[in-house]
Amino acid sequence: MIETRDIWFSYGDREVLKGLNFMARQSEVTVVMGKNGAGKTTLLLHLNGLLRPKKGEVRLNGVRVSYDKRALFELRKKVALVFQNPDDQIIAPTVWEEVAFGPANAGLNLENAKRALKLVGLEGYEERLCSQLSGGEKKRLSIADAIAMDPDFVVMDEPTAGLDQPGFDSIVELILMLRELGKGVVIATHDLELATKVGDRFYYLDAGRVVYEGESIDYRLAKRLGIRGFAGMIMIASTTDTSVEQIVNFNGDSEHEILEKTLKAVLKAYRGESVLLKTGEGFIEGIRRILEGLK
Ligand SMILES: Nc1ncnc2c1ncn2[C@@H]1O[C@H](COP(=O)(O)OP(=O)(O)OP(=O)(O)O)[C@@H](O)[C@H]1O
Ligand SMILES: [Mg+2]
Known part of the structure; x- marks a missing residue:
């Protein structure tokens, strides 16, 4: 040690x-x-x-x-x-x-x-x-x-x-x-x-x-x-589980792929699994709205 x-x-x-x-x-x-x-x-x-x-x-x-x-x-x-x-x-x-x-x-x-x-x-x-x-x-x-x-x-x-x-x-x-x-x-x-x-x-x-x-x-x-790499990200996680099982990265994906990945990630988070979305601010706002809708 x-x-x-x-x-x-x-x-x-x-x-x-x-x-x-x-x-x-x-x-x-x-x-x-x-x-x-x-x-x-x-x-x-x-x-x-x-x-x-x-x-x-x-x-x-x-x-x-x-x-x-x-x-x-x-x-x-x-x-x-x-x-x-x-x-x-x-x-x-x-x-x-x-x-x-x-x-x-x-x-x-x-x-x-x-x-x-x-x-x-x-x-x-x-x-x-x-x-x-x-x-x-x-x-x-x-x-x-x-x-x-x-x-x-x-x-x-x-x-x-x-x-x-x-x-x-x-x-x-x-x-x-x-x-x-x-x-x-x-x-x-x-x-x-x-x-x-x-x-x-x-x-x-x-x-x-x-x-x-x-x-x-x-x-x-x-x-x-302000640790770099964290700026444009959001974690959607259940309050009891803060470990991250999966990182969803949208870099270089087509719009269709992005939509599919997002839906899967949001559903996972909704089920109480931890998901980290690696994306930009605009996208985060969109996700926030989707989550509001799910409440
Ligand atoms: N040889 C040196 N002489 C004077 N100041 C120094 C010296 N080396 C580092 N510093 C100062 O000490 C502080 C800490 O520097 P350090 O290199 O340990 O940071 P760091 O966390 O590794 O940063 P980075 O992410 O940029 O690599 C900084 O303010 C830096 O300017
Ligand atoms: Mg250094």
Whole structure:
């Protein structure tokens, strides 16, 4: 388990984390959400000791992290961080040199590096130049860097930003696989679809504080906080059941398909099942009217 207890952090005199308590377990995916500048990246940087809290403490498996060289080395073997921008992370010329760098440095078996490349689908890319990989491939390589250290926790900052659908799908698959392997995965994201697909526990940060913590996504609060991806949405749910079984997405559908999906969704909601409609404001108004009519 990795935890922060009442951590405070400021860049210069700009206070960014204000008494933040956070906890992530192995075999779970913990999702951190919040609008730009809420402090997500700053929190993540504390989890592997890249930043040190001004006050409060970070604990790994109940043991307080001390910040001497040796403790940090051990911490970073257990908690691997994947940066938002792979170019900030990738340092070696070729794919193999890149993925083998960490394990070689830590005196680990290079089999780990091989396995990591395979896991992210970059087997056969060993001799390729990192600079010539696509954005999605670079992203997967930066995740391979982390996995190659065989850590207990993989911490990822915005893992799906800038990816297309296959890129997104491969990240989802990878995250679920890491969970299956018993790793704790921590992600900071603005991506509602990702959060819904992989999240076991959710934190919302706002101005350096935790304002929500729970095992399901609170869509209303997320919308109120201005978390992107929630702005044009509405959840129709029974008052007793706030979990979301299904997301109905209208993007790219024909009018006929939209009508059919809407009716099905509304009927489901009327039966007391939870449905999330992913749509725009005008549409929401229409749905509201339909629901009024059903009352
Ligand atoms: N190196 C830095 N020096 C000074 N201020 C910083 C630095 N890094 C971040 N900040 C400030 O700290 C606050 C929190 O930033 P952080 O990057 O943690 O937010 P975030 O939640 O990750 O946002 P985003 O969604 O945009 O990635 C912001 O106001 C930001 O401007
Ligand atoms: Mg960030």
